[in-house]
Amino acid sequence: MLKFALRRLLDIVLVLILVSFFTTSLVNLMPGSPAFAIYGSSLSPQFLANFNHEFGLDHPLFVRYGLWVWHALQGDLGSSFQTHFSVASQIGSRLPVTAEIAVLALLFSLLIAIPVAMLAATRPGKLVDRMVTGATSVAQATPAFVAAVIFVYLFAVQAKWFPSQSWVPLTQDVGQNLLHAIMPVATLVLGISPIFIRILRGDIVSLLSENFVMVARSRGLPEWYILLRHVLRPASASLITVAGLSFGHLFGGSILVETFYSLPGIGLLASQAVYNKDIPILAGVVVCVAVVFVIINSLVDLSYGLLDPRVRTAR
Amino acid sequence: MTVTPGETVPPAVEGTFDARRRHRGAFRLGTGAGRLPRRRPKPVIMACALWLALMIVVAIFANVLPVKDPSAVIGAPNVNPTWGSEFLGTDAIGRSMVARLAFGARVSLEISILVTLVALVVGGAVGLLSAFFRGAVTFVADTIVNTILSVPGLLLMLAIVVVFHPTLLVLILAIALLFLPGFMRVTRATAVSLIERDYVVAARSLGASQARIIGRELLPNTAVALVTYAALALPGAMLAEGGLSYLGFGVQPPTPSWGQMIAQGQQQLNVAPWQAIIPCIVFAITIFALYSVGDWLRARLDVRGTASD
Numbered sequence: 097m098l099k100f101a102l103r104r105l106l107d108i109v110l111v112l113i114l115v116s117f118f119t120t121s122l123v124n125l126m127p128g129s130p131a132f133a134i135y136g137s138s139l140s141p142q143f144l145a146n147f148n149h150e151f152g153l154d155h156p157l158f159v160r161y162g163l164w165v166w167h168a169l170q171g172d173l174g175s176s177f178q179t180h181f182s183v184a185s186q187i188g189s190r191l192p193v194t195a196e197i198a199v200l201a202l203l204f205s206l207l208i209a210i211p212v213a214m215l216a217a218t219r220p221g222k223l224v225d226r227m228v229t230g231a232t233s234v235a236q237a238t239p240a241f242v243a244a245v246i247f248v249y250l251f252a253v254q255a256k257w258f259p260s261q262s263w264v265p266l267t268q269d270v271g272q273n274l275l276h277a278i279m280p281v282a283t284l285v286l287g288i289s290p291i292f293i294r295i296l297r298g299d300i301v302s303l304l305s306e307n308f309v310m311v312a313r314s315r316g317l318p319e320w321y322i323l324l325r326h327v328l329r330p331a332s333a334s335l336i337t338v339a340g341l342s343f344g345h346l347f348g349g350s351i352l353v354e355t356f357y358s359l360p361g362i363g364l365l366a367s368q369a370v371y372n373k374d375i376p377i378l379a380g381v382v383v384c385v386a387v388v389f390v391i392i393n394s395l396v397d398l399s400y401g402l403l404d405p406r407v408r409t410a411r
Numbered sequence: 412m413t414v415t416p417g418e419t420v421p422p423a424v425e426g427t428f429d430a431r432r433r434h435r436g437a438f439r440l441g442t443g444a445g446r447l448p449r450r451r452p453k454p455v456i457m458a459c460a461l462w463l464a465l466m467i468v469v470a471i472f473a474n475v476l477p478v479k480d481p482s483a484v485i486g487a488p489n490v491n492p493t494w495g496s497e498f499l500g501t502d503a504i505g506r507s508m509v510a511r512l513a514f515g516a517r518v519s520l521e522i523s524i525l526v527t528l529v530a531l532v533v534g535g536a537v538g539l540l541s542a543f544f545r546g547a548v549t550f551v552a553d554t555i556v557n558t559i560l561s562v563p564g565l566l567l568m569l570a571i572v573v574v575f576h577p578t579l580l581v582l583i584l585a586i587a588l589l590f591l592p593g594f595m596r597v598t599r600a601t602a603v604s605l606i607e608r609d610y611v612v613a614a615r616s617l618g619a620s621q622a623r624i625i626g627r628e629l630l631p632n633t634a635v636a637l638v639t640y641a642a643l644a645l646p647g648a649m650l651a652e653g654g655l656s657y658l659g660f661g662v663q664p665p666t667p668s669w670g671q672m673i674a675q676g677q678q679q680l681n682v683a684p685w686q687a688i689i690p691c692i693v694f695a696i697t698i699f700a701l702y703s704v705g706d707w708l709r710a711r712l713d714v715r716g717t718a719s720d
Contacts, residue, residue: 107554107557110554110557111554111557111558111561112561114554114555114558115558115561115562118558118570119570122570122573122574125574125575126574126575233699233702233703234699236702237646237695237696237698237699237702238695238698239650239653239654239694239695239698240654241653241654241657241670241673241674242673242691242694242695245673245676245677245680245687245688245691246688246691248677248680249680249684249687249688253680253681253684343563344560344563344564345563347563347565347566348563348564348565348566348654351565351566351569351654351658352565352654352657352658355658356677366566366569367569367658369569369573370569370572370573370658370660371659373573374573375573375574378569378570378573379570381566382562382566382567382570385562385563385566386561386562389561389562389563390561
C-alpha cells in the first residue's frame with residue numbers, strides 16, 4: 097500500500113512538472129515576443145526590451161522555468177501581460193463563482209441521477225427504462241452551449257423567469273445569487289447527469305442479479321431497503337470514479353457556460369485570456385486546474401478502499 | 412489429439428482462429444463468423460444514418476449545391492424562416508443561413524474526421540509500440556498521456572490556440588491531442604492481450620522480425636478495437652471543434668462553422684431566435700446521430716472492455 101502511494105505521488109509530481117513546463121514554454125512556442133501579439137507589430141526596441149524584462153522573457157527557457165517554479169511554490173504565479181495584476185489574486189477572486197457553480201452542478205446531478213437510475217434499473221426493458229435511456233442519449237448529445245441557448249430562449253427570453261447575462265455574488269444577496277445560478281447550473285447538470293445515470297443504471301442492473309441481493313430478498317426485506325443498503329454502496333465506487341473524472345467535463349463546461357452567461361468565474365477568465373493573448377493568466381489557470389484535477393483523482397483512488405472492503409484486503 | 416464422444420474440445424482461441432484468414436477475419440462483423448444474428452437496425456438508427464448521409468453529401472457538395480455564397484449579403488438581415496427562397500432565413504447581416512449551415516457542415520465533418528484519423532494513427536502506433544516494447548516506451552507514453560489527461564480538454568485546446576493562430580492544421584492537431592490517450596490505451600490493452608496468443612508466439616519462434624510481428628500479427632487484430640473507439644472519438648472531436656469555434660477560437664471568419672453561427676445567433680436571441688436555434692438543432696442532431704450509429708456499430712462489432720465506458 098505504501099509502495100503504491102509513493103508511486104502514485106511520483107506520478108503526480110512528474111505530471112505537474114510536465115504541465116507547468118508546458119505552460120512556461122508556451123511563450124517560446126509563440127512566433128516572436130508576445131508583446132507583438134498584444135501591442136501590434138510596430139514597437140520601439142526600448143518598449144520591447146522593457147516588456148521582455150518585466151516578464152522575465154529575456155531569460156532562456158530553463159531559467160524561466162526555474163524562476164517560475166520558485167515563485168509558484170511561494171504562491172506567486174506571475175502577472176498578467178495586459179493588466180499587470182497578479183495572476184494568483186485574479187484566479188483567487190474568481191474561484192468562488194466557479195466552485196459554487198461546479199459544486200451545485202455535481203450535487204444536483206447526483207440528486208437526479210441516483211433516483212432516476214434506480215427507477216430505470218429496477219424495471220429493465222420497460223417503458224420507464226427506455227424513456228430514461230432515450231433521454232440520457234439525447235442529453236448527452238447536447239453540448240453545453242447548445243443547451244444554454246435553448247435554456248435562455250425558453251426561460252429568459254420567452255418566460256422571463258430567470259435573469260441571464262448577469263451575476264450577483266453570494267456574499268451580497270443569497271437569494272439573488274441562487275436565482276442567477278439556476279440556469280448555468282442546469283446547463284452543466286444536463287451535461288454530466290446523463291453520464292452518471294448510464295453508469296449507475298448499468299451497475300445496479302448487474303448488482304440486482306447478485307447472490308447477496310437474492311439473499312436479502314428471501315429474507316423478506318423491502319425492495320427500497322435492498323436498493324439503498326445493499327446495492328447503492330457497491331455501486332457508489334464507480335459513481336465516485338465517474339464523479340472524479342467528470343471534473344474535466346465540469347470545468348470544460350464551465351468555460352462555455354461562464355462565457356455564455358457572463359459569469360465572472362475562472363472559465364471566463366481563461367477564455368478572455370485567450371482573446372487577449374494573456375499567456376500568464378492562461379498558464380496559471382491550466383496549472384491550478386491540473387493540480388485540483390490530480391488531487392481529486394488521487395482522492396478517488398483512495399476512496400475505493402474506504403467504500404469496498406474487498407479492495408483493502410486485495411492490496 | 413483423441414476426443415471421446417460427448418466430450419467438447421475447448422477452442423484454442425475463442426473459435427475465431429483460422430490460420431488462412433486471421434487477418435481478414437479481424438475486420439469481419441462479429442468476432443466469430445456469423446455468431447451474431449443479423450438484425451436489422453432500429454428505425455432510430457436508420458434515421459440517424461440517413462441524417463449523417465445527408466450531412467456528408469451536403470458537406471462534400473456544398474459548392475455545387477444550389478445554395479448562395481455563405482459570406483455574401485443576399486438580402487435583409489434577421490429574416491426568420493419562411494417558405495420562400497431563403498427557407499431558413501438570414502443572419503444578422505443578411506447572409507443566407509442555409510448556405511452557412513451547408514459550409515459549416517463541411518468544416519465540422521472535415522475537422523472531426525481528420526482529427527480521428529490523426530489520433531487513430533498516432534495513438535494506435537504509440538499503443539502498439541508500448542505494448543510490444545514495454546519498459547521505457549510505456550513509461551514515456553504513460554507520462555505524456557497522464558499529462559494530457561490532467562488538463563481538461565477545452566482548457567488544453569485554449570492553451571494551444573493562445574499561442575498559434577487557429578488555422579485548420581493547428582485545430583486538427585490540437586483536438587487530436589485530446590483523443591490520443593484514448594486510442595493509445597485501447598490499442599495497448601488489446602495488443603498486450605494478443606502478445607501472449609499462440610500465433611504471436613509461433614511467429615516469434617519462426618524468427619519473424621519485430622516489425623513483422625507488430626505490423627502483420629498485432630496491428631490487424633487491434634483494428635476492431637481501434638474502429639470502435641474511433642466511432643466514439645468522432646462525435647467527441649466534433650463537440651470539441653464546436654465548443655472551440657463557439658468561443659471564437661475555431662476556424663476564423665469568413666469561413667462559417669456551426670459553433671460560430673450559434674455564438675453569433677445568440678446575440679440576436681431576442682430579435683431573431685431562429686438564428687441560434689437552427690444551428691443548435693442541426694449540431695445536436697448530428698452529434699446524436701454519430702453517437703447512435705457508433706453505438707450500433709460497437710454492438711455489431713461486439714468488442715468488450717475496449718471502449719471508455
